[in-house]
Amino acid sequence: MYDSSPRPVDEVEAVVHRYGDMLFRLCYVMLGNEADAEDAVQETFISYLRNTPTFKEAEHEKAWLITTAKNKCRDALRLRRRRPQISLEDLREPSYEPPDSSDSGILEALMSLPEKFRLVLILHYVDEYRVEDIARIIEKTPSAVKMRLQKGRRLLEEKYRKEYL
């Protein structure tokens, strides 16, 4: 459902505080650098303001934001493929440096996976979404999500063992 009246400023601030980290994590893992992740998060919240959707439950709001952020990331990746502006080396080396070196290895391994696996792995293992909910968010069947989770998990472990252990 969409409401035409703009959201008050304090509500926007509250939403950014509530979901900002979660969306930033998702966008960062999808896009591989802080600047692009910031842009995607910003565009997601701006879409939220422009469309002013109303939700019955907070979970629906969160799912809407995730879906929108995922689409913004895909737009950014598409644009990057069409107009590459940074070297592949830059894409491989994330600007974010987690304090723990094993965390850094896991993150790098995760970010080296194809985008479709990254998304389901984060939603399931980090944001603890159920397979059915992920299926709704990414508009796939639950069995397709299960397959992606299995394959993504296997690829991630292989990559991590091979390059970071």
Add this chain to the structure above:
Amino acid sequence: MDSKELKRAVQNIKMSDEIRDRVIKSCQSEISAPKENTARKTSYVSRPAILIAAVICLGLAATVVAAGNMGLFKDIVRFDGTVVGTAYEQAPGEIEASAAIAGSELTVTAVITKEDILPYRELENLGIDSFRVVDSKGNAVFKGGRTEMYEIDGGKAEIKIFLPDIAAGSYQAIIDAFVGGKKADQTLLINGEWECEFTV
């Protein structure tokens, strides 16, 4: 690696305060900016205006169809973008060509069918810029460059080409371009493709 390690690694990624502030500010400026009117505007267009527009469109379409049968002038542009001359394109329908051979001399008769239009009404003489002669199997037996210029008389020019000895048989002279000339003026390439059959 277990799922807890993956969760911890990803949860370490946090939006910095600086980024959060920037996002909030841009959202706030989005709210304060005047909202763009996205409502569909309905506009009234009078019937006479639609009729006039339709008549103009039909007129233009007819002109375009008519122009489609005529050649057109085109700039010759050097690699660096400098215009170095003018050519006349798509002219086959404006010149009729035929060929006849006598000994080693091939005579190509070019008849201008539209004498009263430019560039033909200004041209004084005509030659061939490039041509080839092919045998009945389509094999090129002779290729030639620019010929001498011959006077256009009564809308007709007879262009002489010297051909080396070729075996008896049916041939076709394929002309890729004529060249037109006028005293004290630059020559004009007239591009197209003309096929003239002749028998040796």
